[in-house]
């Protein structure tokens with residue numbers, strides 16, 4: 589299948605990786621050449637890790653890389669697409685613009701999927717003239733490792749399009765779960781308020797970063813604490829999702845914690861910016877609490 593992936597960030601490069609590894613022909617598209625270079629470098633590194641672990645061969649790695657081409661020209665990059673998976677920054681206006689452009693440039697039969705974490709599929713679909721062919725395809729981070737694909741049916745998404753996306757997800761080794769389109773869907777409706785509450789708990793001085801994460805790891809058997817997970821997801825993405833929940837569900841309990849807002853304003857976005865609740869130094873495996881929280 590010809591698949592175009594929009595956005596080569598942490599999710600987009602993972603999505604390109606898993607489709608290419610299953611033999612699909614992938615065009616990876618970003619507005620920035622630097623984004624494409626970084627995305628391809630990450631795919632190369634992740635494939636090396638799979639080779640080192642013995643889960644794929646050198647030949648499979650080479651074949652996967654051969655299946656991916658890159659471009660900064662979105663119109664040209666979707667001309668042959670049978671499926672587009674959009675994984676650009678979590679911003680409503682940006683996604684509406686991208687879907688208007690995709691609708692104008694992708695073939696009429698092409699399915700337009702979005703990896704949005706929370707933005708209404710119905711709203712994105714309404715920006716196109718093919719709302720029946722617009723669907724949520726929500727991969728989890730890191731994409732090559734995590735099994736789940738949350739498949740979100742918009743108001744108009746057809747059963748045939750849902751069935752195609754469910755089958756395709758299974759065929760690339762994922763486990764698709766189909767749900768309906770309300771703010772945050774299922775995954776982030778439940779996860780993000782927990783992360784926001786952990787930040788609120790820190791903000792109110794109930795516990796420090798290490799205390800909160802240790803309690804949730806050891807007490808609830810979570811593989812990582814909510815603050816480390818927030819850093820991993822990206823604090824800008826967490827804030828954007830909380831705003832969608834707050835606006836979409838209309839309840840005060842979804843208001844983003846002021847500390848989260850302030851950290852994003854200060855450019856502390858977590859792993860991708862080098863600092864969030866923890867400091868990330870290239871090559872280091874140690875989890876070091878950020879100076880502002882260890883005072």
Ligand SMILES: NC(=O)c1ccc[n+]([C@@H]2O[C@H](COP(=O)([O-])OP(=O)(O)OC[C@H]3O[C@@H](n4cnc5c(N)ncnc54)[C@H](O)[C@@H]3O)[C@@H](O)[C@H]2O)c1
Pocket residue numbers: 594595596597598599600617618619620623662674675676677678679682686703704705706726727728729820821822825860
């Ligand atoms: N981070 C997570 O854990 C996670 C998990 C599931 C879903 N998501 C969703 O996936 C999407 C991408 O998130 P991410 O974490 O990969 O973000 P990111 O910031 O790592 O990457 C976003 C990429 O999109 C590119 N981009 C921005 N505007 C573009 C445009 N007009 N055309 C093409 N490319 C454009 C940027 O250059 C960047 O490379 C968001 O909708 C997010 O909510 C994220």
